[in-house]
Amino acid sequence: MIPFTADAARAVASVGEAGVIARIRGWLGEGVSPPPPRGIGDDCAVLPGAREGARLVTVDSVVWGRHFDASVPARAAGAKLVRRNLSDIAAMGGAPADAVLALVCGGDVALEWLGAFFEGVGAACRAFGVALCGGDVAGAPPGFFSASLALTGFARRPLLRGGGRAGDVLLVTGALGGSLLGRHVDFAPRLEEGRWLAARPQVRAGMDLTDGLAKDARALLPAGVDACLDLEKVPVSAAAFELAGGRREAALAHALGDGEDYELLILAAADALDTLCADWAASFPALALTPIGRLVETPPGGAGGRLLDAATGEPLCANLRGFDHFA
Amino acid sequence: MIPFTADAARAVASVGEAGVIARIRGWLGEGVSPPPPRGIGDDCAVLPGAREGARLVTVDSVVWGRHFDASVPARAAGAKLVRRNLSDIAAMGGAPADAVLALVCGGDVALEWLGAFFEGVGAACRAFGVALCGGDVAGAPPGFFSASLALTGFARRPLLRGGGRAGDVLLVTGALGGSLLGRHVDFAPRLEEGRWLAARPQVRAGMDLTDGLAKDARALLPAGVDACLDLEKVPVSAAAFELAGGRREAALAHALGDGEDYELLILAAADALDTLCADWAASFPALALTPIGRLVETPPGGAGGRLLDAATGEPLCANLRGFDHFA
Numbered sequence: 001m002i003p004f005t006a007d008a009a010r011a012v013a014s015v016g017e018a019g020v021i022a023r024i025r026g027w028l029g030e031g032v033s034p035p036p037p038r039g040i041g042d043d044c045a046v047l048p049g050a051r052e053g054a055r056l057v058t059v060d061s062v063v064w065g066r067h068f069d070a071s072v073p074a075r076a077a078g079a080k081l082v083r084r085n086l087s088d089i090a091a092m093g094g095a096p097a098d099a100v101l102a103l104v105c106g107g108d109v110a111l112e113w114l115g116a117f118f119e120g121v122g123a124a125c126r127a128f129g130v131a132l133c134g135g136d137v138a139g140a141p142p143g144f145f146s147a148s149l150a151l152t153g154f155a156r157r158p159l160l161r162g163g164g165r166a167g168d169v170l171l172v173t174g175a176l177g178g179s180l181l182g183r184h185v186d187f188a189p190r191l192e193e194g195r196w197l198a199a200r201p202q203v204r205a206g207m208d209l210t211d212g213l214a215k216d217a218r219a220l221l222p223a224g225v226d227a228c229l230d231l232e233k234v235p236v237s238a239a240a241f242e243l244a245g246g247r248r249e250a251a252l253a254h255a256l257g258d259g260e261d262y263e264l265l266i267l268a269a270a271d272a273l274d275t276l277c278a279d280w281a282a283s284f285p286a287l288a289l290t291p292i293g294r295l296v297e298t299p300p301g302g303a304g305g306r307l308l309d310a311a312t313g314e315p316l317c318a319n320l321r322g323f324d325h326f327a
Numbered sequence: 328m329i330p331f332t333a334d335a336a337r338a339v340a341s342v343g344e345a346g347v348i349a350r351i352r353g354w355l356g357e358g359v360s361p362p363p364p365r366g367i368g369d370d371c372a373v374l375p376g377a378r379e380g381a382r383l384v385t386v387d388s389v390v391w392g393r394h395f396d397a398s399v400p401a402r403a404a405g406a407k408l409v410r411r412n413l414s415d416i417a418a419m420g421g422a423p424a425d426a427v428l429a430l431v432c433g434g435d436v437a438l439e440w441l442g443a444f445f446e447g448v449g450a451a452c453r454a455f456g457v458a459l460c461g462g463d464v465a466g467a468p469p470g471f472f473s474a475s476l477a478l479t480g481f482a483r484r485p486l487l488r489g490g491g492r493a494g495d496v497l498l499v500t501g502a503l504g505g506s507l508l509g510r511h512v513d514f515a516p517r518l519e520e521g522r523w524l525a526a527r528p529q530v531r532a533g534m535d536l537t538d539g540l541a542k543d544a545r546a547l548l549p550a551g552v553d554a555c556l557d558l559e560k561v562p563v564s565a566a567a568f569e570l571a572g573g574r575r576e577a578a579l580a581h582a583l584g585d586g587e588d589y590e591l592l593i594l595a596a597a598d599a600l601d602t603l604c605a606d607w608a609a610s611f612p613a614l615a616l617t618p619i620g621r622l623v624e625t626p627p628g629g630a631g632g633r634l635l636d637a638a639t640g641e642p643l644c645a646n647l648r649g650f651d652h653f654a
Contacts, residue, residue, distance in 0.1 A: 002397050003444075003472045005437035012441060013434030017464050020430075020441070024462075027445035032452045033459050038425070045460030047425045049481065051378050059427040059477055061465045070329050098365070098374045100386040102429070102475035103347075107340030110332035114339060114347070117330075118354035125359045132360050133372030135351075137344050138388045140473065145330045148429035148463070150386055150477030154376065 037160050043091040043207055046158050053156040058088035064145035068185065074113045076185045078120025078147075084210075085151035086128055086189035087262045091208035093198020094155035096128055096191070101135035101149050106142040117147070128191065159198040163205040164267035166225050170293040171276075174263040176213055177255030178239025184260035194264060196283060202272035209263050214256040214316060218305050220267055221295065226306040229293040229316070256316070267295065364487050370418035370534055373485050380483040385415035391472040395512065401440045403512045405447025405474075411537075412478035413455055413516035414589045418535035420525020421482035423455055423518070428462035428476050433469040444474070455518065486525040490532035491594035493552050497620040498603075501590040503540055504582030505566025511587035521591060523610060529599035536590050541583040541643060545632055547594055548622065553633040556620040556643070583643070594622065 005011050012020050025033055025040060033039040037046035044056035060081070062068060067084075068077040082099075089096045101121070105114075125132050130151065140146075173190055190208070197203045209216050213234070217227055236248070236255040244250035268276050273291060280289045298304040307316045332338050339347050352360055352367060360366040364373035364381075371383035387408070389395060394411075395404040409426075416423045428448070432441075452459050457478065467473075500517055517535070524530045536543050540561070544554055563575070563582040571577035595603050600618060607616045625631040634643045 001401055001440060003391055003401065003437060003440045004433065004435045004470055005440075006435070007437075010437050010439065011434060012432070012436045012438055015438065017466075020438075020464055023438070023442065024445055027442045028449035028459060029446065029453065032449045032457075038458065039460050040462070042461070045425060045427060047460065047479065049378050049382065049424070051376050055376065055382065057425065057427055057477070057479065058461065058463075059429045059475075060463050061429045061431055061475075063431055063465050063467050064330055065468065066466050074328055074330065097376070098372060098384065100372060100384055100477055102386045102388045102477075104388055104390055104431070104473050104475070105339070106331065107338055108331045108333070109339045110330060110334075110337050111339055111342065111347075111350070112337065113328060113330045113332075115350065115354045118351055119356065122355035122359045126356065130359075131365065132355060133366050133374065134369070134385065135367070136385075136387050136475070137347055138390050138473070139344075139393050140390050141392065141471070143331055144468070144471060146431050146465070146467065146473065148386075148388075148431070148475045150384070150427055150429075152374065152384065152479075 036162060037158060042161050043088040044094065050154060053154055054158050056089055056092055056094045056153040056155055056158065057150060058085055059148055059150040060084040060088065061146055061148040072185055074116035075120035078117040079124040080185045081147055081149050082121055082124035082130060083187060083189050085149050086191060087208045089151060089153040090189045090191040090194035091206055091264060092155050093157065093159040093194045094153035095195065096130045096151060096153045098131045098133045099149055099151040100133055101147060103135065103137045103147050104140045105145040106140050108142040109145055155198065157198055159203065159206040161205055161207050161219050162222065164220050164222055164295055166295050166297040167270050168204055168267040168295045169270050169273050169291050170227060170267060171289055171291050172235065172263055172265050173287055173289055175235040175237035176240065176261045176263060177237050177251060177258045178243045179258055179260040181239040181242060183239060187262045189262065190264045193284060193287065197266055200276065202269045202276055204267045204269060206264055206266040209261040209265050210259060212257040212259040214307060217265060217307055220265065221305050224298050224304040225295050226298050226304055226308050227293055228296050228308045228310040230310045233290060233292045235288055235290045363489060364485060369488050370415040371421065377481060380481055381485050383416055383419050383421045383480040383482055383485065384477060385412055386475055386477040387411040387415065388473055388475040399512055401443035402447035405444040406451040407512045408474055408476050409448055409451035409457060410514060410516050412476050413518060414535045416478060416480040417516045417518040417521035418533055418591060419482050420484065420486040420521045421480035422522065423457050423478060423480045425458045425460045426476055426478040427460055428474060430462065430464045430474050431467045432472040433467050435469040436472055482525065484525055486530065486533040488532055488534050488546050489549065491547050491549055491622055493622050493624040494597050495531055495594040495622045496597050496600050496618050497554060498595060498616055498618050499562065499590055499592050500614055500616055502562040502564035503567065503588045503590065504564050504578060504585045505570045506585055506587040508566040508569060510566060514589045516589065517591045520611060520614065524593055527603065529596045529603055531594045531596060533591055533593040536588040536592050537586060539584040539586040541634060544592060544634055547592065548632050551625050551631040552622050553625050553631055553635050554620055555623050555635045555637040557637045560617060560619045562615055562617045
């Protein structure tokens with residue numbers, strides 16, 4: 001049987017990336033994916049059996065034509081693969097350790113290009129203390145290149161997505177949007193910041209921003225809870241303003257929807273907010289940690305999981321969406 | 328810069344899969360891949376930090392048109408992905424534990440097909456006690472499908488490739504060759520057998536056969552050592568005979584070169600051979616463990632690493648080669 005269909009209504013693109021992920025657990029059947037934090041649902045899986053704390057594991061890919069194109073040097077593409085995974089470890093408050101790499105590419109990949117790609121992988125591993133411990137090489141049709149990295153790490157107290165509750169404050173590091181102008185390949189995974197946050201009990205939940213705030217933030221909402229966003233407080237990057245020709249509203253749309261920010265989004269207890277922000281500023285004076293909203297209980301009858309504009313109380317308009325691999 | 332070249336002399340196909348792998352360590356640079364068993368070189372990486380014994384990790388992919396085609400049901404392709412990885416855990420004498428999966432596919436993959444693929448993944452995970460703990464979904468051009476699985480496990484005493492020495496006996500489980508007739512998707516990873524072998528100190532080294540005995544066996548040879556193969560003792564599968572029209576010599580070529588046998592190849596101390604084989608027969612009466620040769624010191628001036636025909640003392644002829652992804 002051939003995997004592909006010409007009938008768009010039967011193809012994965014018809015349900016989108018989120019639709020595919022939602023179906024996978026059902027397809028796998030009972031007893032295969034344990035509940036989080038070991039199973040599907042966090043930035044990393046939290047595995048038992050570590051001598052101290054927990055072993056984390058995550059996997060991410062870079063695909064030619066999707067995650068990078070001809071404008072990105074091979075070396076930067078290789079470094080991006082490692083940094084994407086490091087951002088997942090950072091989101092859990094972990095320290096990176098060992099990795100394995102699966103290469104899938106056509107026989108027409110240039111040796112010189114592949115060498116530069118792996119030089120980039122090596123440089124990023126060296127910079128962040130990752131040991132590349134093995135891998136696999138598989139052929140693919142000409143013109144295709146992808147590499148997937150599975151990265152492990154350790155965390156004493158992993159920061160999970162599911163720890164938030166109504167009343168918590170939503171905070172974000174850095175500034176968002178416009179990553180296509182360069183930051184999507186040239187970013188610093190927030191490893192030290194993630195460990196700092198995870199060590200504080202007043203920080204209840206966290207994740208990294210990969211598909212855009214407007215899509216990702218929903219993952220931090222427990223059942224029966226919505227998020228109220230102060231849109232004027234969302235930190236908008238200079239790159240987002242550049243893409244938007246300087247117009248604040250269009251720049252905000254970039255900040256909410258562009259994806260590949262690789263900043264941290266966290267939930268903190270409201271009564272500890274002032275202390276947290278003051279301590280943060282003392283520890284990381286060069287990186288903003290900005291409160292951008294608050295979790296609120298959904299009105300009776302609602303399922304929760306909505307992002308609301310704090311100024312109007314209305315759901316964010318539908319054009320402020322995140323990135324979908326199959327859209 | 329575009330990853331691909333029309334100049335065959337500059338493409339990865341010109342150096343083959345082994346050539347690419349040999350270059351990767353150099354491209355990565357100093358200090359990125361630790362020495363084996365933690366680093367590149369064994370069927371799994373052996374990671375420190377486990378509460379008991381060692382944590383193993385391996386990664387393998389299945390690519391449409393390479394590892395399976397339209398003759399393979401989607402469910403079987405999914406199960407094959409898990410079993411390929413399980414075979415690596417088996418080769419190290421480990422027990423499987425947790426996995427993450429990276430999906431890279433076009434938006435034109437049929438939902439029905441993908442569902443059956445993941446049902447196969449789920450069934451194989453359930454059968455062998457694997458917890459699928461997370462993953463990543465990435466888009467690719469239409470008509471492309473690959474999935475990479477990173478699988479972890481635990482081993483009390485991991486069986487490595489590098490433990491052999493001159494005088495050791497080479498043994499193989501099962502019968503080899505002809506996997507394309509069906510066994511390449513429908514095989515039993517030798518998990519119980521691998522743990523049994525790894526628990527015995529007289530078993531010095533081991534690996535699983537994925538690219539054919541003639542290619543894989545070289546990985547068990549220390550520097551300055553060759554392997555002398557008793558070709559008439561190599562167990563040839565019925566499928567290899569079927570492919571060869573019943574002719575023994577052609578069937579032997581399949582047994583040495585076909586790949587995807589997923590049997591175990593081990594080295595054992597010669598003085599313990601009789602006990603080992605008797606104990607094996609009592610424990611696994613339905614599966615052969617066959618001595619097929621012996622390691623010998625290379626004559627002075629030689630580098631080692633050769634496979635010799637025990638009957639003639641000459642190197643195996645060049646047409647008995649294993650599988651190369653870029654050949």
